[in-house]
Amino acid sequence: MDGIFISYRREDSAGxxxxxxxxLAAHFGSARVFMDVEGIAPGTDFVEAIERAVSSCKVLIVLIGREWMDIADADGRRRLDDPxxxxxxxxxxxxxxxxxxVxxxxxxxxxxxxxxxxxxxxALSRRQAIEIxxxxxxxxxxxxxxxxxxxYFPDQAKVAPDSIPGAGGESIHWRTSRRGLWLAVGLAGLVGLALLGGWLLTRSAPPQPVLTRAAPEPAPTVARAAGRLEARPGHIDYGRVTLGSAGVASVTLRNSGDTALPMPxxxxxxxxxxxITLDHRCPGTLAAADGCRIELRFEPRRxxxxxxxxxxxxxxxxPILIAMSAVGEAESATETETPGIAPEMPLTGPAPEPATEPATEPATEPATEPATETVPEPVRSVTPPVEQPPAVATAEPRILSFTxxxxxxxxxxxxxxxxxEQLRILPQPGRLTNPRKDCVTVRVAERTTFQIIARGGDRNVTDRLVLTPQPPAAHPVTPSPDxxxxxxxxxxxxxxxxxVSGRWASTSRRTIxxxxxxxxxxxxxxxxSLIDADSRRALGQxxxxxxxxxxxxxxxxxxxxxxxxxxxGGLESESDWRGIPTPDSNSFWTDWYSKGMVKxxxxxxxxxGTFRAVKVEIWSTRRASGSSTxxxxxxxxxxxxxxxxxxxxxxxxxxxxxxxxxGQxxxxxxxxxxxxRQQ
Known part of the structure; x- marks a missing residue:
């Protein structure tokens, strides 16, 4: 009854x-933290297995993501409604x-x-929640x-590390209980007897307690291994990145030692x-067995x-040295999608480059010249803030999905x-308060084209979606002018x-x-639409x-x-693709690289029926970035x-x-x- 059980949905919060x-395992010990109900043998009552696992814990952590309540099974029924x-x-x-x-x-x-x-x-709705x-x-x-x-430790008090010999800078908890009190009294008595015996034995000899007391002092440094910093991957290749856009890679730092390390x-x-722009939220100190992720954004200027x-x-x-390589590629004229943005706008990234060099060198030289030469300095002293636009422009927006x-x-x-930085959906609802991931409800009186516009730095990225009110019989679909x-x-x-069928026998088939x-x-x-034996349910456009x-x-x-x-007409017998645009799986499983060819x-x-078809093979890969679990x-x-x-x-x-x-x-x-069926 002392464990911590993590309850989560794979589709919602596996990362x-x-x-x-x-x-939690690094803090409380891996023997105390549980995740998933594993090893349920065939024929075992899984309800009893879950009951045994949950009953062995003192705390149940329920991870709730944005889709936790709404995730449905293969039949379209909300999973929470399944007993x-x-x-x-x-x-x-x-x-x-x-x-x-919790x-x-x-x-x-x-x-x-x-x-x-x-x-x-x-009763879950009345529990105090913690945000991560x-x-x-x-x-x-x-x-x-x-x-x-x-x-777990309601009656503990933290003792300052400096007051505990050999603490190594870590906080130590002391349990103030009756049993601990008697133990402390017993230890004090033993120490007193030892001191008395030592005094009796050394009355006739010169006292040498200093040497015997100083010997244990090096023990703390020997008892614990030093912190050890590791970084992966060992090489980063951005491939070809178009001028005006950005390539993103990441490096994971991890302290695999036993003591804390300062952030390098x-x-x-x-x-x-x-x-290259570095972005991370790493703490000032990496605790033992802890790690963090660094994003490196490459924006070519030539x-x-x-x-x-x-x-x-x-x-x-x-030092750890990680080699990096990339190729800047001239922008194609067909890349711009957003109306109102001139083709040369993506090239504004390099513009601040001349401003940064004169701003650093001439700004220091006039300081030693006569006062008459310092007139231009106020003008140049204002230019350093111009360096801010590149930092803003590093985050080129990406629309992963719009449905x-x-x-x-x-x-x-x-x-x-x-x-x-900003997100709008036109013609309605306009500017959105959440520029990342959400769902909004609008009214559709007729066939309407919705456009989503994501703005980041000096770039706009758009996508569009056409929705038609239902039922189709009441509002027949008519071809648009285009x-x-x-x-x-x-x-x-x-x-x-x-x-649609899955690999496992337990996966139910769907008809889409x-x-x-x-x-x-x-x-x-x-x-x-999802088609059942006697019904049809719209899944979305x-x-x-x-x-x-x-x-x-x-x-x-x-x-x-x-x-x-x-x-x-995008498929030819010699088609061969590299760098196929691929969306992220979620916030953690990112940076997919895809390639393919006609076989x-x-x-x-x-x-x-039987068809004479063209076969295409696609491979999508990414570097593993998750934990061992x-x-x-x-x-x-x-x-x-x-x-x-x-x-x-x-x-x-x-x-x-x-x-x-x-590899599984x-x-x-x-x-x-x-x-x-074709018209």
Whole structure:
């Protein structure tokens, strides 16, 4: 009854759970912290297994992300409404048994209201919550540890490290209890007898207590190993980065020793000095077994290859040197998407460069010249603040997803954006208070094009989504003026029905219907629906690019490679792609690199028939960045096999395999065409 149990949903907070486990295990010991119910043998009653695991704990931590309440199963039912849902069982048992339940809100997630929870979890809404943030990880998790300390050690008092010999700068807790009091009295008596005996034995000899008392002093330095700083990866290659944009890489620092380490000094050397921006929220001191992440943003100022290294100064030890390389590439004229931005705007990044050099050198020289020469100095003394725009421009905004779900005349717009200072959705609701990730509800009286505009520094990035009110019978979809009529392209009201199955026998099959709402010159607006035996439920609308080779992501289907690439002429027999745009999995599993190629033509059979299809193979990879406990959950590789058939105008089959950092397959999803209907 002394453990700490971490309850979380994999789809919502797996990355946070792994990092939090490492943090708590380092403080309370790994034997006290539990995460997941593992090793449930076949035939075992999993309800009893969960009850035993939860009952062995003193505290249950419930990690609540933004989607904790709304995550649904394969049938579209909210998981919290399932009496056999693991999270519901774990939390409900803890509340019934009066085990302390601590809600932890992740990245601004709100506390569930009582009416939103099942009756057995209603008491959770009255529990005091603690917030945890990725950007303030050390401070926010420190608040949680402080709260847990009060639960586990309510009668402890901290003793200053300086007052404890050999404490090594760490705080030590003393339990003031009756048993401890008697122990202290006993120890004092033994010390007194030892002193008395020593005095009797040394009356006839010169006293030499100084030597015998000084000998133990070096023990603290021998007893504990020094802190040891490690950094990975050992090399960073940004690849090709377009002028006016940015490439982002990260380095993880970790103290693998037994004592705390001061945060090392960081310096960029070589050609990359001045074009790499360092960003981190690392504490001033790295505790034992603790770590932090440093982001390095590269913004090229000229075309061509550049090299350098990150120098991590460890004080008395040899510095850690991480080699870095990149290639600046001239901007393509087709890259600008935002109206009202001149093509030369992305090149404003290098503009401050001349300002920084004259600002440092001439500013010091006039100080030694006569007063008449110092007239220009006030003008130049104002220029250093001009260095601020590059720092602001380092965060180029990215729109990872922009989706909509229509119910009658209401629509829910959901977005996931990175590095945006301002965010707007037009024509409504306008400027948004949360520029990162959220959902907003708007009214849709007619077919409406919504545009999301993310602004960061001097760059604007946009995406758009067309929504049509439902039901379609009451508001028929009419082609927009920019609709393209081309027999090679999909047409309005075309439908494709796919069967989606997973790797594991326990994964239920789903039937997804895709229908087109509009077709433009280079994109398709489509509606996704979940088809059951006797019902159809809309999952949402989305905007899909046509001729672009990219990885798209949506909540119902996960990641897909360009569904309409062949129909829009973006697929040739010699197609070979590098650096395919790929969205982040979440806040931690980022920096995907994707490449692919056409493998040729082959015959493929699916429930809809046998097709002579073009096969495409895509590989997406990233470096592992999670903790050791996440090795079986953290995705580092995604492999896609896609077959396109010209007569279907979409892919007829896709197999997506996701592999964890440990090499274990997380899942293999197979999409097979059941039927299709064309106008």
């Amino acid at each position: 946070y759970a792994g990092r939090l486990y490492d943090r 056999n849902d693991f999270i519901r069982l774990e939390t409900g048992m803890a509340l019934r048994r009066d085990i302390r339940v 809600p932890v809100l992740l990245e601004g997630a709100r506390m569930p209201r009582e009416e939103e929870l099942p009756e057995e979890l209603s 943030s990725h950007k303030q990880w050390e401070a926010s998790t420190g608040n949680l540890i402080e709260a847990l300390d009060k639960i 000094a960081l310096e960029i050397e070589g050609d990359l000095a001045g074009v 075309a061509g290859p550049v090299n350098g290294r990150l120098r991590i100064d460890r004080g008395d030890e040899a 909509g779900k229509v119910s009658g005349s209401r629509a829910e717009l959901c977005y996931d954006v990175r590095d945006a 609709t393209v009529v081309d027999n090679r392209l999909p047409q309005v009201r075309d439908q494709w029905t796919y069967r 219907e895709v229908s087109t709402l509009s077709v433009a010159e280079n994109s398709v607006e489509e509606l996704l 989305r905007h899909v690019r046509g001729p672009v080779a990219y990885v798209t992501q949506s909540r119902p289907l996960g990641t897909e490679f360009s569904p309409y690439l062949a129909a829009f 040729g033509r082959e015959s493929v059979t699916v429930p809809a 996440e090795r079986d959950q953290e995705p580092v590789r995604m492999h896609y096999n896609i077959w396109y058939a010209a007569e279907v105008k979409r892919y007829v089959k896709m197999v997506r395999t996701i592999t964890a950092a440990s 397959a997380i899942d293999t999803d197979t999409f097979e065409l059941l039927s299709y």
